Amino acid sequence: MSYEDYVAARWSALYRTAYLLTSSHADAEDLVQTTLVKAYLSWAKVSSAASPDAYVRRILTNAFLSGRRPLRVARERLVEQAPEIEAPETPYDERLVLWPHIASLPARQRAVVVLRYYEDLSEQQIADALGCSTGTVKSTASDALRSLRTRLGQQEGATS
Amino acid sequence: MNLDQTLTDELRTVATELRTPPPPPAAELVRLAERQRTRARLRAAGIAVVAAAAVVTALALGGQLGKPDAAPSPAPRPTDLPTALPTGDPPAIPFIENDRLHVAGRVQPGSWVAVQTREGSSVAYLDDANDLTQTIALFDDGDPLGRFTDVSTQVVVLSPHGARAAWVERDGSRWFLVVYDFQTHREQGRLAVDARTMGHVGVENEGWESLGSVDDTGTVRWGGVLQGHVWTPDGEPQDTAPDADAGTPSGRFPVDEGVVSLSPDGAWGAWTVDRTGDRPQGTTDTPDQYDVEVAAQRPGQPGTRIRLPLPRDSNASGIDWETTGTFLVTVFDDPTGVSWHYVRCSVVTRDCELAPTSEAP
Numbered sequence: 001m002s003y004e005d006y007v008a009a010r011w012s013a014l015y016r017t018a019y020l021l022t023s024s025h026a027d028a029e030d031l032v033q034t035t036l037v038k039a040y041l042s043w044a045k046v047s048s049a050a051s052p053d054a055y056v057r058r059i060l061t062n063a064f065l066s067g068r069r070p071l072r073v074a075r076e077r078l079v080e081q082a083p084e085i086e087a088p089e090t091p092y093d094e095r096l097v098l099w100p101h102i103a104s105l106p107a108r109q110r111a112v113v114v115l116r117y118y119e120d121l122s123e124q125q126i127a128d129a130l131g132c133s134t135g136t137v138k139s140t141a142s143d144a145l146r147s148l149r150t151r152l153g154q155q156e157g158a159t160s
Numbered sequence: 161m162n163l164d165q166t167l168t169d170e171l172r173t174v175a176t177e178l179r180t181p182p183p184p185p186a187a188e189l190v191r192l193a194e195r196q197r198t199r200a201r202l203r204a205a206g207i208a209v210v211a212a213a214a215v216v217t218a219l220a221l222g223g224q225l226g227k228p229d230a231a232p233s234p235a236p237r238p239t240d241l242p243t244a245l246p247t248g249d250p251p252a253i254p255f256i257e258n259d260r261l262h263v264a265g266r267v268q269p270g271s272w273v274a275v276q277t278r279e280g281s282s283v284a285y286l287d288d289a290n291d292l293t294q295t296i297a298l299f300d301d302g303d304p305l306g307r308f309t310d311v312s313t314q315v316v317v318l319s320p321h322g323a324r325a326a327w328v329e330r331d332g333s334r335w336f337l338v339v340y341d342f343q344t345h346r347e348q349g350r351l352a353v354d355a356r357t358m359g360h361v362g363v364e365n366e367g368w369e370s371l372g373s374v375d376d377t378g379t380v381r382w383g384g385v386l387q388g389h390v391w392t393p394d395g396e397p398q399d400t401a402p403d404a405d406a407g408t409p410s411g412r413f414p415v416d417e418g419v420v421s422l423s424p425d426g427a428w429g430a431w432t433v434d435r436t437g438d439r440p441q442g443t444t445d446t447p448d449q450y451d452v453e454v455a456a457q458r459p460g461q462p463g464t465r466i467r468l469p470l471p472r473d474s475n476a477s478g479i480d481w482e483t484t485g486t487f488l489v490t491v492f493d494d495p496t497g498v499s500w501h502y503v504r505c506s507v508v509t510r511d512c513e514l515a516p517t518s519e520a521p
Contacts, residue, residue: 004186011183040193118171
C-alpha cells in the first residue's frame with residue numbers, strides 16, 4: 001500500500017480515535033496530521049510492519065501523550081499525572097453518561113480507556129502501543145475505572 | 161450499570177456520530193514531513209547549511225548588535241530593518257552550498273546536508289540517511305580524518321572545545337556509543353548500548369534515549385525521560401537521574417543553556433529565539449513559525465544582551481563560532497527552507513555582514 005492510499009483509507013478512522021483522545025476537533029486534526037507526518041518519515045518500517053495500523057496507532061498514542069506533557073519537562077521527565085483535558089466540544093447528549101467524565105481523565109488513563117473500550121485491544125496490545133508493561137496497563141485502567149465510578153457517584157448524588 | 165459495556169457503547173456512539181473532515185492531500189503531508197526532517201536535523205545539530213541559489217543581496221538582516229554594556233533593547237520592527245548588509249569574507253570554517261561541502265577551500269566528494277564545527281573540529285553529514293543510520297565525515301582544521309558509516313541518525317555531539325566527538329553507531333545488530341578523540345585522531349572508546357533505547361529501533365516512545373553532551377575529556381552524558389547515564393571511556397557507565405532541570409534557564413542565560421552556542425573562550429553565548437518572547441527557537445507550539453531572531457550575551461550578564469532581528473518570515477538555524485568574537489548564523493528567508501545564506505556577526509564590532517560563498521551569485 002502506498003502512503004497516499006494509506007492516508008486516504010485510514011484518515012477517518014484515525015481521526016475518530018484522535019477525537020476520542022483529545023475531545024477537540026482542532027486537536028484531533030493536528031494529532032492525526034502529526035501522526036501521518038511521523039508515519040511518512042518511517043514509512044519503510046510502517047509499510048513493512050506486520051500490522052501497519054498497529055504501528056501507526058503507536059505513533060498516534062505516543063504523539064498524544066508526549067504532546068500533552070508540560071514543555072519544561074517534556075524532554076527529560078515522565079509526568080505521573082498529565083493535566084486534565086478540557087470538557088469535550090460535543091453538545092450535551094443525555095445518552096452519554098460517561099463521555100464527559102472520560103474526556104476529563106488524565107491523558108494516559110484516557111488513552112488506555114480508548115484503546116481498550118473503543119479499539120477493543122488486549123492488554124498486551126495496549127502495552128505495545130504505549131510502550132509500557134501490561135501491569136502498567138492494568139493499573140492505569142483500574143485507576144481510570146475507579147475515577148469514573150467516583151465521578152458517576154458524585155453526579156448521581158448531586159442530581160438525587 | 162455495566163461500566164465496561166457502557167464505556168464501549170458511548171465511545172462508539174461518539175465516534176460513529178462524529179463528522180470527520182476530509183483528509184488533507186497526501187502531498188501536503190509529505191511536504192511537511194520533508195521539511196520537518198531537514199529542519200529537525202539542522203536545529204538539533206546547530207549546524208550550518210547553505211542550499212540553492214543564495215540571493216544574498218535581498219537579505220534583510222539587521223546589523224544592530226547592541227553595545228555590550230547597554231541594557232537590552234526591544235527588537236526593531238521589521239519595517240525598521242535595513243534592506244542589505246555589507247559583504248565580508250567567505251566563511252572561514254567548513255560550509256555547504258548546493259549540497260557541496262567546502263572544507264579549507266576544497267570541495268569534498270559527495271552530496272552533503274550539514275556540517276558543524278567547533279574550534280577546528282568538524283563533523284559533516286553525507287546525504288545518505290535512512291531511517292536509522294547515516295554516514296559522517298570528520299575533519300581537523302580542514303584535514304579529512306575519515307568517513308564513518310552506520311552512524312545513528314541522532315546528531316553527533318562535539319565537546320565544548322572540539323577535543324572530542326560522540327555518536328551512536330550500529331555494528332551488525334549491535335549498537336555502540338562511540339567517543340572519538342580529535343587530538344589523537346583515534347577512537348577513544350566505545351560502549352555497547354541498547355538498540356531499543358539508543359538505536360531508536362522501532363516506534364518513538366518514552367524509552368528512547370538521546371546523546372546529551374561530551375566534554376573535552378570524553379565523558380559522555382545521555383538519557384531520556386526515564387533515565388540518565390554518564391560514561392567515561394575506560395570506566396563503567398553510571399545511571400543518573402533524568403535531568404529535571406533540562407529546558408530551564410540556568411541563570412547564565414535567559415534560555416536553556418543547551419540551546420546556547422558558547423564562544424571558544426566561553427565569554428559569550430549566542431542563541432536563536434522566538435521573536436514573540438524569549439523561548440528558544442524550536443520550542444514554540446507551531447513548528448512552522450518563522451518569527452525568529454538571534455541573541456547573544458555574556459554569561460550571567462543580562463545587561464550585555466544584544467538582539468539581531470531577522471526580517472519577517474525568515475529563520476535562523478545553526479550558530480557556529482569562527483573566532484572568539486565572531487559567529488556564523490545560517491539564515492533562510494524562504495519558509496520552505498530552500499534559500500540559505502551565511503551571516504557573520506561580531507560581538508566585538510557589534511555588527512553583522514554577509515559571508516559570501518564561492519557559488520553565490
